[in-house]
Amino acid sequence: MKRFEELFAPHMNAAYNLARWLTGNDSAAHDVVQESAYRALKFIDSFVDGNAKAWFLTIVRNESYNWLKVSAGNRWVAIGDEIPADDLALGHGQTPELHAMHAEDAALVQQALQALAPVFREVIVLKELEGMPYKDIARVVDIPLGTVMSRLARARTMLKLELLKLHSHE
Amino acid sequence: MNDMNCTVCHELIHGYLDNELDTAMATQVAEHLAACADCQRLHDEARMLIAGVKAHAPYYPAPDALTQGVMSKTKSRAPSARRFWDLLRDAPQQWLMPAFSAAALAIALALYVATPSSEQPWMDEAVSSHVRSLMADHLNDIASSDRHTVKPWFTGKLDFSPPVFDYSVQGFPLLGGRLDYLQHQNAAALSYGRAKHIINLFILPTSAADKPREHLAIRGYNIVAWQRDHMRFIVVSDLEKSELEAFSQLVEKGPI
Secondary structure, three states: OHHHHHHHHHHHHHHHHHHHHHOOOHEEEEEEEEHHHHHHOOOHHHOOOOOHHHHHHHHHHHHHHHHHHOOOOOOOOOOOOOOHHHHHHOOOOOOOOOHHHHHHHHHHHHHHHHHOOHHHHHHHHHHHHHOHHHHHHHHHHHOOOOHHHHHHHHHHHHHHHHHHHHHOOO | OOOOOHHHHHHHHHHHHOOOOOHHHHHHHHHHHHHHHHHHHHHHHHHHHHHHHHHHOOOOOOHHHHHHHHHHHHHOOOOOOHHHHHHHHHHHHHHHHHHHHHHHHHHHHHHOOOOOOOOOOHHHHHHHHHHHHHHOOOOOOEEEOOOHHHHHHEEEOOOOOOOOOOOOOOOEEEEEEEEEEOOOEEEEEEEEEEEEEEEEEEEEEEEEEEHHHHHHOOOOEEEEEEEEEEEEEEEEHHHHHOHHHHHHHHHOOOOO
8 A cells, every 4th residue: 555655654653652652561552553554544545635644643542542441441530631620720839940950851751741641641742742733633632722722731730740749759 | 011810821821832822812921921920930941841851751763663564564455456456557667666675675674583483473463463352342253152153153254164162161261253364364263261361362274384382472472373284373362371381282182
């Protein structure tokens, strides 16, 4: 399938990166990407035109969540976005200042990001690591364009708190 | 100065940093930041955080083997025959040369990668298929513990007759069967249970000579493979090696 290769080969890294961040392990990411590619091929006729990356990542995201559900034996409840509002307020009040060094430590950044719920982790990965615009993020994570900014705002605030928490434990 | 309040600004900071606000809104945010030290601090922190994540969060690129595997597999899995002929028809000039070099590269790679065992692709695919059968909730096309239901189900779907037996008495109940593909060949996949574990047994014809049982571990799964009477058997499970060996002996010996 020449068309398939043209469309999706350039996005294999993005696919693997997203799957790896969502599932948290290499062998699952491997299987998720393989299955996603198979699905993409199967439904390639329904991809008319537009953004192949967003289209492919949408499939990868769904497959990753399927994997998460199966591996957690359906006890995964944190997939939804149900963080109480006052959690967020914490991030704004009298928190210690975030020094540059917190975000400079690769291991800490990795650990903090992995600690976020998938719905927050994924927007950070798509924005910061893939550099996707809001409209593409909205498609991939299946939320209205208008909520991408607030989702990212919450994700970044929680990531900051996570980094502060990890740092204070050191 | 404008009348933007801080709560609204806390969120808009992110659109501002991501260049996702329209000009009017961006101007309002900039004006508010100039006047509000708290918001300015949050803005600086967010900018620092974004820069830190971009620079330091690991990026996981796809392993080369995965990309090559996916691309070669999708080539052979063209969804319909028509597409395949279409491809062939407009192929010759621009397609054959790259295809030829791709094939040459693939052969070179295969020789390089697969030197330890030419069976590796079979095993890899059996493991992927095993994982997929558990993930996609597609373990069985025909779910039955009765071999007299499962075996006839394959008739007409395969050009060979796989041996189907139930090993409930020995603690490996037959769960069912499905059609599968390994290395582009039809295979019978039988599933067996062992406590909470699932075993997939793949059976397909081969022209190769008989070969004794061989143990392997791929991606955390245990595999036992052998060839007998022109049939290839591959057993995959997350079951312990010794238990899988016991199961494989049962299958190879046939029912008592």
